[in-house]
Amino acid sequence: MRYSVWALARNALSGHRAWPMAWKNPAPKKHYDVVIIGGGGHGLATAYYLAKRHGVTNVAVLEKGWIGGGNTARNTTIVRANYFLPPNSHFYEHSLKLWEGLTQELNFNLMFSQRGVINLCHSPAELDGFARRYNSNRQNGTDGDMLSMDELRKLVPALDVSPAARFPVVGGVIQRRAGTARHDAVAWGYARAADALGVDIIQNCEVTGLRMDGGAVTGVETTKGEFSAAKVGIAVAGHSGHLAEMAGLRLPIETHLLQAMVSEPIKPFLDHVVSSGAHHVYVSQTDKGELVIGGQLDGYNSFSQRGSFARIEDITAGMLALFPQTRSLRLMRKWAGAVDMTMDGSPIIAKLPVDGLYLNGGWCYGGFKATPAGGWCFAHTIAKDAPHDLNRAYTLERFSRNALINERGAGNRPGLH
Amino acid sequence: MMLITCPFCGPRADTEYVYGAAAGQGYPAPDAQQHELTEYLFLRDNPKGWHRELWVHRHGCGQWVEVERNTLTHEIRQVQALLQHEGKE
Numbered sequence: 450m451r452y453s454v455w456a457l458a459r460n461a462l463s464g465h466r467a468w469p470m471a472w473k474n475p476a477p478k479k480h481y482d483v484v485i486i487g488g489g490g491h492g493l494a495t496a497y498y499l500a501k502r503h504g505v506t507n508v509a510v511l512e513k514g515w516i517g518g519g520n521t522a523r524n525t526t527i528v529r530a531n532y533f534l535p536p537n538s539h540f541y542e543h544s545l546k547l548w549e550g551l552t553q554e555l556n557f558n559l560m561f562s563q564r565g566v567i568n569l570c571h572s573p574a575e576l577d578g579f580a581r582r583y584n585s586n587r588q589n590g591t592d593g594d595m596l597s598m599d600e601l602r603k604l605v606p607a608l609d610v611s612p613a614a615r616f617p618v619v620g621g622v623i624q625r626r627a628g629t630a631r632h633d634a635v636a637w638g639y640a641r642a643a644d645a646l647g648v649d650i651i652q653n654c655e656v657t658g659l660r661m662d663g664g665a666v667t668g669v670e671t672t673k674g675e676f677s678a679a680k681v682g683i684a685v686a687g688h689s690g691h692l693a694e695m696a697g698l699r700l701p702i703e704t705h706l707l708q709a710m711v712s713e714p715i716k717p718f719l720d721h722v723v724s725s726g727a728h729h730v731y732v733s734q735t736d737k738g739e740l741v742i743g744g745q746l747d748g749y750n751s752f753s754q755r756g757s758f759a760r761i762e763d764i765t766a767g768m769l770a771l772f773p774q775t776r777s778l779r780l781m782r783k784w785a786g787a788v789d790m791t792m793d794g795s796p797i798i799a800k801l802p803v804d805g806l807y808l809n810g811g812w813c814y815g816g817f818k819a820t821p822a823g824g825w826c827f828a829h830t831i832a833k834d835a836p837h838d839l840n841r842a843y844t845l846e847r848f849s850r851n852a853l854i855n856e857r858g859a860g861n862r863p864g865l866h
Numbered sequence: 867m868m869l870i871t872c873p874f875c876g877p878r879a880d881t882e883y884v885y886g887a888a889a890g891q892g893y894p895a896p897d898a899q900q901h902e903l904t905e906y907l908f909l910r911d912n913p914k915g916w917h918r919e920l921w922v923h924r925h926g927c928g929q930w931v932e933v934e935r936n937t938l939t940h941e942i943r944q945v946q947a948l949l950q951h952e953g954k955e
Contacts, residue, residue: 699905
């Protein structure tokens with residue numbers, strides 16, 4: 450059923466009891482052309498684009514929990530494309546373009562809000578660095594503008610721009626097409642659209658092993674039985690290494706903790722996403738009025754999905770320095786996600802050195818914004834057995850050739866990217 | 867909060883320490899092959915469970931220690947002074 454105002458009116462007449470399921474709950478088949486492990490945004494987007502763009506519809510998406518219950522629902526919903534290095538710049542711009550038409554394409558309201566992402570600069574050197582990065586973005590066809598202090602004051606009246614601030618603000622930059630989207634709606638929208646094209650979405654189905662034959666992957670073993678598959682794609686945030694290990698591969702990935710938190714709801718006072726590198730903090734306000742606050746990694750390997758109080762203190766201290774009027778706010782909840790940190794801070798979307806096995810992973814702390822393009826490129830890579838130009842650089846082999854894509858310029862310490 | 871018992875200073879909060887890297891990487895030989903260098907620089911076991919890792923007691927004695935910690939529960943089983951020459955940055 451197509452969602453529309455007419456569908457809403459029709460269903461209102463029957464007391465909203467006749468809405469069909471957004472996606473089916475099919476019994477798994479014995480064979481699939483493609484099995485995607487992981488029913489998060491990336492896995493579901495991959496299945497959708499496989500069916501939509503490449504005509505591959507005998508596809509299963511295996512999810513160990515439920516749709517919209519993993520990292521897709523743990524991120525801070527930010528979508529932006531302000532990366533410096535050309536492979537990242539082009540990839541994320543493509544993603545942003547897909548976001549711009551996605552609500553209409555999927556016929557599902559993703560609440561995509563291009564409210565603008567502002568990065569604050571706290572020193573002339575930082576301002577110069579951002580000027581260089583945003584000039585480069587414009588050369589690559591992405592939007593980005595410098596903000597004077599007057600513009601900044603006007604756009605973010607709540608911001609403490611006084612010279613007495615902990616780290617005084619000296620300027621900023623904005624990407625106006627960037628913003629936020631409702632995170633679980635992205636998973637639901639892709640799930641519904643993929644299901645309508647014939648993809649099987651199988652929940653509560655954990656992969657326990659890969660079936661191998663002559664060095665090639667021929668299927669998966671799961672808690673719901675075994676399936677044979679010509680191609681298997683891995684899209685499991687936080688656990689990429691464990692899946693790859695089932696095929697005897699080691700990855701340049703460590704799993705780290707990333708925390709986020711939400712305040713009690715208040716009246717609208719922040720129209721943009723505001724981010725500060727000096728304070729390691731970023732803040733936005735949801736449509737419900739809550740402040741969503743995020744920061745940096747806890748800093749050590751962890752699968753616990755349980756963050757430290759020390760990091761909460763760091764992050765909230767940063768927010769208080771930028772917005773002192775938030776000091777009396779209470780936090781409603783906080784959570785931590787397990788993120789796959791690669792050794793250069795950039796993702797991997799590639800065929801692995803085992804036949805029939807493909808990986809979409811290593812998204813570090815930034816996989817949400819990449820959901821549409823990640824699925825789009827992964828579907829292309831699986832269907833054509835070759836990367837698209839947009840993900841040609843995101844190989845696993847780049848680590849053997851030392852051809853890293855390192856935005857941060859940090860070394861082989863995943864926690865620092 | 868994790869309590870890491872420094873062999874030199876006693877039990878201290880994890881906030882006194884800075885995480886370094888996975889322990890036991892070992893230096894590659896001077897004539898190491900490309901794939902050995904790749905392994906040393908970039909490939910990690912990343913276990914969900916017990917993990918040997920290096921921390922530095924930055925706001926304490928400044929010494930590097932090897933910690934055996936569970937990455938799922940954050941339980942710490944053993945902390946020992948780092949042997950000379952091993953895994954220094």
